[in-house]
Amino acid sequence: MTIGLIGCGKMGSALTLGAIKKGVFEPNQVLAYDPVPESIAALGDGISAAKSLAEVIQESDVLLLCVKPYQVSEVLAKIPALVESPDKLLVISIAAGVKIETMEESCNHQARIVRTMPNTPALIGEGAAAFALGKKATDADADFTEKLLGSIGIVYGVKESLLDTVTGLSGSGPAYVYTFIEALADGALLEGLPRDQALALATQTVLGAARMVADSGEHPSVLRDRVTSPGGTTIAGLAALEEGAFRSTAINAIKAATKKARELGR
Numbered sequence: 354m355t356i357g358l359i360g361c362g363k364m365g366s367a368l369t370l371g372a373i374k375k376g377v378f379e380p381n382q383v384l385a386y387d388p389v390p391e392s393i394a395a396l397g398d399g400i401s402a403a404k405s406l407a408e409v410i411q412e413s414d415v416l417l418l419c420v421k422p423y424q425v426s427e428v429l430a431k432i433p434a435l436v437e438s439p440d441k442l443l444v445i446s447i448a449a450g451v452k453i454e455t456m457e458e459s460c461n462h463q464a465r466i467v468r469t470m471p472n473t474p475a476l477i478g479e480g481a482a483a484f485a486l487g488k489k490a491t492d493a494d495a496d497f498t499e500k501l502l503g504s505i506g507i508v509y510g511v512k513e514s515l516l517d518t519v520t521g522l523s524g525s526g527p528a529y530v531y532t533f534i535e536a537l538a539d540g541a542l543l544e545g546l547p548r549d550q551a552l553a554l555a556t557q558t559v560l561g562a563a564r565m566v567a568d569s570g571e572h573p574s575v576l577r578d579r580v581t582s583p584g585g586t587t588i589a590g591l592a593a594l595e596e597g598a599f600r601s602t603a604i605n606a607i608k609a610a611t612k613k614a615r616e617l618g619r
């Protein structure tokens with residue numbers, strides 16, 4: 354199987370190198386193309402550089418489409434003239450907001466399409482992603498996509514309409530968490546803790562708590578109740594969060610970002 358990587362930027366490189374590391378495919382199965390040759394070379398030994406976009410499309414069984422959203426249609430429009438059998442090619446797109454229907458039309462339905470929504474922590478192998486299948490995509494395509502995205506984090510198959518919610522949650526979510534970490538550190542700074550210590554302790558607290566949720570399998574409310582003693586410090590802090598409408602603010606953030614993702618996709 355030949356894997357064609359189109360666009361060797363941040364996400365394309367992370368996805369390809371993550372999949373190689375986890376044994377989803379071998380470096381010598383990858384044929385990569387990017388207008389900047391240094392970006393291909395930076396992927397490392399064993400990966401072949403294609404001379405043109407046409408070469409990647411013609412030679413590949415799977416295309417990892419990792420260009421910016423506005424470049425997607427232009428790439429897909431080349432497929433009909435280059436691919437002999439309409440069932441040969443699987444295209445896995447990571448472009449935010451570009452709908453399956455748009456991609457299917459761009460390639461004149463001459464490829465099986467999978468649309469995915471990864472997030473930036475994928476760059477360090479801690480991604481949270483989802484994907485939706487196009488009309489012609491098969492169960493085997495879903496399995497391959499799960500293995501691919503599973504190599505750089507967790508992944509779920511969803512209905513395409515829910516990819517907007519995934520965008521609002523895990524796509525935009527890292528920015529909410531960065532803001533939360535910064536705010537926690539600011540609070541400690543206000544109380545006199547040195548800036549670097551405040552930031553390090555806030556970061557590790559978020560990391561550790563997230564790890565507790567992920568590894569224990571317990572609901573967050575159960576873990577929270579365990580550390581919240583009657584009349585103690587934690588309930589005093591939680592009451593202050595409630596006063597600031599912390600939960601409904603977080604819920605509204607997901608609603609607002611999902612709405613925006615829907616609008617951008619129209």
Ligand SMILES: NC(=O)c1ccc[n+]([C@@H]2O[C@H](COP(=O)([O-])OP(=O)(O)OC[C@H]3O[C@@H](n4cnc5c(N)ncnc54)[C@H](OP(=O)(O)O)[C@@H]3O)[C@@H](O)[C@H]2O)c1
Pocket residue numbers: 359360361362363364365386387388389392406419420421422424428447448449470471472473524
């Ligand atoms: N970063 C994220 O958090 C994130 C999350 C979810 C989804 N995504 C999606 O991931 C995609 C890539 O994002 P990125 O952050 O990796 O961007 P990036 O670093 O700019 O990478 C895109 C690469 O594709 C190259 N390229 C442009 N046109 C091409 C063509 N016709 N053929 C082959 N390569 C081409 C670009 O070259 P030039 O620089 O010369 O144009 C660039 O090297 C986007 O569609 C984005 O929506 C990103």
